[in-house]
Amino acid sequence: MINQLSWKVGGQQGEGIESTGEIFAIALNRLGYYLYGYRHFSSRIKGGHTNNKIRVSTTQVRSIADDLDILVAFDQETIDFNYKELHSKGVILADAKFNPKKPEDTEASLYAVPFTEIATQLGTSLMKNMVAIGATAALLDLDIQVFEEVVKEIFGKKGDQVVAKNMEAIKAGFDNMSANLSGVRTMQLAKADGKKRMFMIGNDAIALGALAGGCRFMAAYPITPASEIMEYLIKKLPALGGTVIQTEDEIAAATMAIGANYAGVRTLTASAGPGLSLKMEAIGLSGMTETPLVIVDTQRGGPSTGLPTKQEQSDLMAMIYGTHGEIPKIVMAPSTVEEAFYDTAEAFNLAEEYQVPVIVLSDLQLSLGKQTVEPLNFDKVEIRRGKLITDELPELEGKAYFKRYEVTEDGISPRVLPGMKNGIHHVTGVEHAETGKPSELAENRKAQMDKRMRKIQNIRFNTPVHKNVKHEEADVLFVGFNSTRGVIEEAMERLEKDGLKVNHAHIRLIHPFPTDEVLPLVQSAKKVVVVENNATGQLANILKMNVGHANKIVNHLKYDGNPFLPHEVYSKCKELF
């Protein structure tokens, strides 16, 4: 009996690898298992190795596993590319069709199963994926009925016969494997709690969070790994009176979002690094004109086109400091799918309350890794619009303008929407006076700059740092952001077993940096290990700038396109002691 399983299916892109993983995962999620997936894919439609690695557990998991129990292979490349992840008792289930060969340097066992042959006999080789699912089920001692519901949902549109054929294929795979199980190490999964939980990618949560947070319009340009956000919202927004416009480019997306936010609609735009680079001037416009703007950046491998389908966290500095000149800005970095939901909803509140651009930072692993999610609490989602005036305004004298940029104690000025009587004012990216009229006077410049920068000095943000602090004095403080939370948590658990005292701070509000929250943790740690997917240690540098203690800070960097594995974080720390 096992409590955890690490399963991977691989083959050529366009062969249905994605749906094989999907059907397997959805069925197990419905049984109440916790899942966490990672997709390895390339920037092409057909061809090239792709795989889907899924971790199944009876308790919550937030990272991929170090090793692999089962590898389902549709070609030799899948075996050659992935076998090293298999532990000594691991199993390769390979399609007999390509005459699979087991590499010499592995103790894992290989079983050739006639996936394609069985599928072809049943009508079409396309169903080889279903045969593979059936074979896996036999190995795990799962009742294949669990797949029926999912198969119905996916193939139901194609008719009952297609559903029946696919179920037949699963059964045939199951039977074939069961008949040949003697000597095979089966891995019976411990029963899960049977609770229904959501199974979604971070981008789903971001989009759902946007809807819950009052977003009714989106302007965006497709890009990996952000497109799922616009694809979800175009399905849902029409029912709420809104829509998504696919713009001609990222600049149009950002500026259209600024226009719509200015006119009073909570509007989202989302992209990845290359798109964010194009949006930079618009972000400055939002900052300067104090127009709310929410932008999602799903980080991927950079620079330039970089590694468009791979994990990286190298946009951090660009998101904090990008755009010329100086503006107030908020940068948030949720680390789980749940946080991605709440933070995106909250981003719309912060954008309107502080009248600033808010960047919701994600990374490819968080955005695309599909995982089991604990129930979302809709009561926690608030709608707060700050100093937006909706009541009638007093009459203005003559041609006077409303003081949209009034200098106030907290720096935040009252805001009215176009269409409002007695609210007429001008908005410009040129330095301006309180009415919005251009002004280059030195005194005015200073007053307006101070007012803008003052806005986020006392920002109210719930849980700016996710803290797991068990020790007053720690040997190690782990610091990270976005999707590395799970690997850090697992490494931490192992290090604690080894007798080390480990604390963990995962930064959820990147900018303005929550120095007050982080400084005491840094002070009370012997070493601070900053875990991040980039080559220059961007978060470590931010940490040094804000809390000092540079001599304690150790970089743990990975920038080969793959997410960290728990053992990599663990061993880095072991080296230090």
Add this chain to the structure above:
Amino acid sequence: MATFKDFRNDVKPNWCPGCGDFSVQAALQRAAANVGLEPENLAVISGIGCSGRISGYIHSYGFHGIHGRALPIAQGVKMANRDLTVIASGGDGDGFAIGMAHTVHAIRRNIDITYIVMDNQIYGLTKGQTSPRSAAGFKTKSTPAGSIEQAISPMELALTAGATFVAQSFSTDLKDLTALIEAGIKHKGFSLINVFSPCVTYNKVNTYDWFKENLTKLSDVEGYDPHNREMAMQTLMKYNGLVTGLIYQNTEQKSYQELVHGYSETPLSKADLKLDQSYFDKLVAEFM
């Protein structure tokens, strides 16, 4: 009801004396009053350049954005509040160089806004460089030996991009220009009005006199039918684009707002931002 004076504010434009943009400002103020707008129901969104300052010179809501991006901002404003009258405005550099992609796509998207380009065939605010509207051979600070690139033909380009309203005017023809802006505002869909607006400081070729000599009014062209796209294209080619008046209008094509699925009849800016718990639960269930 508001008169054109209600659309005047107390800001003194920083345009040179004699600049064509003054007339565009006046025509816009008159057109706004003539179609029965109140100042708070008009939003003027402008780009960067001399002409881009116009949003600050009209007593209405105004948004002076970034270079070349007046159109996407204006489209966002209109999508957010369909009850507003939205005018985008800027120069030929703004619309036909840095912002050309937006111009073409705003045309084919056909959101119900009006775009007024003040076309002076030169970069004025940066003190005299070539523009995509400068004729080949035109000498400027950035083309001392004369421009060796061809000028863009924005009206032909608009027609090929699927424009539903294309007009051109000359800034001194205040009456015609005002009427065209009114027609543009009333048009259901995207309306493009290119206005020859001479730069008296940096363009010594395309002067008021030059335009007077070279422009042909479409009302003087016998049998001209602005609902005939083929005739519009042929006429533009025949006169090398130097015509004024309504060049083309398609009144049958629906605007973006009329076509977009599910789009709220009332301004989206007035939508209830809170979802029902039951609706949220339904969305959540889709992921289970």
